[in-house]
Structure formats: C-alpha cells, structure tokens
Amino acid sequence: MTQAEIKLCSLLLQEHFGEIVEKIGVHLIRTGSQPLRVIAHDTGTSLDQVKKALCVLIQHNLVIYQVHKRGVVEYEAQCSRVLRMLRYPRYIYTAKTLYSDTGELIVEELLLNGKMTMSAVVKKVADRLTETMEDGKTMDYSEVSNTFVRLADTHFVQRCPWVPVTENSDPGPPPPAPILIISEKDMYLVPKLSLIGKGKRRRSSDEDAAGEPKAKRPKHGTDNKEPIPDDGIYWQANLDRFHQHFRDQAIVSAVANRMDQIFRSLPVGYNISKQVLDQYLTLLADDPLEFVGKSGDSGGGMYVINLHKALGSLATATLESVVQERFGSRCARIFRLVLQKKHLEQKQVEDFAMIPAKEAKDMLYKMLSENFISLQEIPKTPDHAPSRTFYLYTVNILSAARMLLHRCYKSIANLIERRQFETKENKRLLEKSQRVEAIIASMQATGAEDAQLQEIEEMITAPERQQLETLKRNVNKLDASEIQVDETIFLLESYIESTMKRQ
C-alpha cells in the first residue's frame, strides 16, 4: 500500500469511527497480519480498546481474521475496502435510482452497520419510512421485504459468510475462532420469513429531547421480546455488483455521447427501422473507440461489447482530459498524437503537431517530468551510445493510469484535510450557530412570537452570517470534489484491474 493510500485510509477511518479505530486500522494496514496482543503492544493501546476497535472493524468488513497454527488468531486489514467508504453516497444514490426510497434506505442501513439480519433491516427501514409519511400512515413490512428480495435477486445485497451448523460430533475443545464458510448457491438465498408488521413512529420526543437527563441508559431491545426468526443470517451490500453497474453506466453514457455525434450528422429520422439499427451497429463496430466488435455473421451478425477495450478507452480519455486541463490544449494535441502513433521521435512530434520546436520540446519535457509520457530507448549499436540511440516518446497507458490514480488518492486526502481545517477554524462560530438554531427550534415548538425569534436570530451578527455562508460554500465544494475524484478513481481502478486480469 502506498503512503498516499494509507494516509487516505487513516483520514476515512478517523472520520467514520474515531481515533481509536483509526489507530488500530492504520497499524494493521501498515504491518499486515498480526495477533491481538502484538497489536496492543505495538500501538500502546489497552487490550480492551483494541478488542472494541477490532470488533467494529470486523463488523464493517474492513478486517478479517484467520486462525493460524497453535490456535493463534491473526487479524488483517483490507485497505482497498476502507477506500470504498468514499463511494458510499454513490452506492446509496444508485439504489435510490433503481429501487426508490425503500431500496435506498436498505442499502444505507447495510452500509452504516456493516452487516445486519434481514428482519432487522426491514424493521429499521419501515420505521424510518414511516417517520417521513403523513400522520396516520405507516409503511408495511411486506413492502420493505419485497424490495429486499428484489435487491437480493439482482445481487445488490448478499449474504455474509456464515458459521456452519455442525452436529456436536467434535469432541475436542471449541476452536479459538469460528471458521466462516460461504457457498455460491446460497449467497443470495433469502430466508423464508413472514415478517408481519408496520413501521412505528418514534413517540414525539420533543419534550424529552431538550433537557431530560439520561443518566441511565434505557434498556434497548425491550420492544422485541419475540425471538429473531433469521438469527445468524447476516447480509451485506455487494459492492462488486454496484461496480458492475457503474461500469455499464460509464460505457453506455460514453456510447450515447458518441451516438449523439453520429446521429447529428445523419438525416433525422424518428422511426428507427431495422436497417438503420444495423447501420448504427456497424458504425459502432467500425468506430475507433472499439467498444463494440462484430464476431461472426450468425443470425445476421453478432455484436460483442469489448469490456476491456471500453475501459481502456475511458481511462485514456481521462488521461487526455487531465493533460488538457493541466497543460493546455497544445500539450493535449501532442499527447493525443503520441498516443495515436505509439512511438515518435522528437522531430516527428514537432512535424506532426505543427508546433515550433522549442515549444514542443518544452511541452514534452513537462509531460515527461510528470510521467504522462515516457521515453523508450532504442540503441542502434550494442554499446548504447547516446549519440547513436533513438529516443522515442511513448505513452504507456497502464503506468500513466497508475500514476494518475496515485495522484487521485493524494488529492482526496488533501481535500479531506482542507475541509477538516476549514471546519476547525470556524468551530466556535459553528457551535454558536448550532446553539442558536436549537434555541429557535425549541422556542418555535413552545409557540414563541416572531419578535422573540428575531431577537434570538440577531445573536448572530451579519458578518458572522457571511462567514458561515462562505464556510458552507467551501465545505460543499470540497465535498463535491471528493465525490467527483472518486469517480475518476473508479474508472482508473477498473481499467487497471481489467488489464491485470488479462496478464
């Protein structure tokens, strides 16, 4: 794991789970697999806290355990899974577009809690949806169940590995840790439950919320005295399935853009007849993007979507775009040229790009120094003498993609740090504003006059309001940037993964 990735993991863990979990998580990412006591010793944390942290990390599928010989259990962190936390908003939003609010909340609960039983999810989601409905209306469990089943059928949620049910034939002492198993055929098997019920509204706790001291924790779980029918059967979000969807979306939208361009150059005809469709497909197949390939003529021609090439095109487009935005359009022209011609000499670049020599050299070296372009040496003589060697500029897409990916991780880490800095700088003001809002809310609930409300609102001065506005705007921008950089990360990672699989 690169330093940039570790740094990003550290920021993510700390934001979501606090410093203790961050310390343990980062330690495991750095050092690899370790047993409990070594972790405690190396991090200088108490055993109790390490256990709590590990429980949280395991619950969220960020750490796995393995039993080694002599009964020693070792814990290993999954760095790439930690990085997925950046993508949670996208997973949830996708679920919303596919399965509307119910689907959205199901996926959100699963992501927030790591793993849950189906009955727990259904109940929680029904409660949440009921809160948003009009008075008197409730969400039925069956509707939520149905959506859950659909999500399972389309593999967006899957079962977690489970403890196998063994008869008590094992006479020896129980193992130090349960061995969890997983079987393909059962992974999306929904247990036969008859969940009957409706969502409940939280009793309006406006009176309770404000000042009631809760010195003792109320016993939770007093609501459900019934046994859990699907106890032990846990579900998690299937991130790979979401990734498949994103990839398909990316390709479709890229093709759609292409189709738009082609369509505009063709005579307008709204009824797409079979012939025209055939034309379209042929165009796509001939298109240099190479998304669609024609394989054979059986059945009038079989068309195949070449996924790897598609991902490669997307990655290349990303690289081109970055070069254009960072170095200018002339640099981008050179970049595209080298990409197209694979290998070019200095002189050839100047000629083809029609850019004066000095500028061309300057641009090439700039791109070279940032590793978008690399040099390929081709010696003419066995002694590799520089005066008798060809130096060719080339773009190695895989290594350029890796370089860009690394920069993306750094970028997001910077974005997060800046956002935390901005928030910290204005902490006092934020707290004041929150207090004022709370006061206003409670006053409104008890029916205060407008004049009184206005008085409270004026506790925040105009320049302070301005400051808050600016802060909000900046934080929004930083957050939105994080989300967008993650899109690029997804594209690049998909391409790199696809390439590595073929090797």
Add this chain to the structure above:
Amino acid sequence: MAGNKGRGRAAYTFNIEAVGFGRGEKLPDVVLKPPPLFPDTDYKPVPLKAGEGEEYMLALKQELRETMKRMPYYLETPEEKQDIERYSKRYMKVYKEEWIPDWRRLPREMMPRKKCKKAGPKSQKAKATGKGASLTNTADVLKKIEELEKRGDGEKSDEENEEKEGSKEKNKEGDDDEDDDAAEQEEYDEEEQEEENDYINSYFEDGDDFGADSDDNMDEATY
C-alpha cells in the same frame, strides 16, 4: 565507455541539439530552494459537475458523516481529566445506542473480560426466560477458563476445564433465541455496569473473582 575527451575541450558524446538547447546558450538559473507550496497555475480548474444526482449525493455524504458520529461504532476517545468537573457535563452526555457484536462470529479472545461477576437480577432474568442455557453462563465460563489457564493450576483446574467445556458445548447449541437477552446483560461498557448495579463495587476487589475463592481453597487442599 570512456571516450577521449579532447584536450581540455569538452566534446559531447551525443547530438547536443537533440536535447533542446544549443551549445553555449544561456540556461535557466539554478534553483536554490524548493518549489513554492501553492504554485501559480496557468490553467484554472474545470467547474464541478452540477446536477440533481450530484446534489443529492452531496447531501447524502454530509448526512452520513453526521450519522456515523452518532452510531455506536464511533468509539470516542476517553477525555482527559478536566480542570473543573462540570456538573452539567454529566447530564449532557450524548445518548448512544449500545451495540453488542454477535460473539458467535468472532474469535473467542474478542470477548471482554469482566472483573466482577454480575449476580442477582441479571442472571435471574436469564432463568426467567425459561430456557436452560444462556450465553451469560457461557461468557462467565469462558472467562473462568481463561483465568484458570492463566494461573496455570494443577489437575483440579483441568478437570474443571473439561467440565466447563462440556457444558459450554451444550450451551452453544440451540442458543439462538438467547442472544438478545444475553446480549443485553453483557454490557460492553464497564462503567455503565457499575452504575446500573445495586451492588457496592467494593465487595469485589480487583483481581478477585466471584467463583475463584473456592478454587483457591481447593488448591490449598491439594498440597
């Protein structure tokens, strides 16, 4: 390859023009300090994508961040002792739901060790549910085994171990319905336990175990 350097005159081994500047041309000054932290960029960044989806995801992201902080998975760092103990702090603690992991899915060493055994109301509650075995027993048994192992006692402890292993195995089966109840009793935070107990903590001193006293007696007996 050591080429012949002409007497005193530098002769390049490669075509100097290919590098990009001619002989004797003025080169840029040597850079004596690290590049600036925030260099000026010639090209301004492209504006962010703005659309319904993006806005929704932004709102989601910020909400998730807040929600995460309130979940039981967010482990607060224990605060350092403050100069003045503020009375109000005690009553403004944020209410956090408790989370008990499913111990069946975790290595045994994950379970927290408790210093004082909870007698009385809690175990009565377990019996009241009508089932014979309960996970609280299992937890205590596990804890005892580990403690005994630590002491490295003689044969007596081994016997006890086997006994307890046997009962534990029995307990593990068909235990599903117990999970919730037992889980409730097995409170994660020791501080909270102390508050909810009616028992005076000084009854049990550190290092002592409720059932351990009998063990000590037995050990002495074997001498």
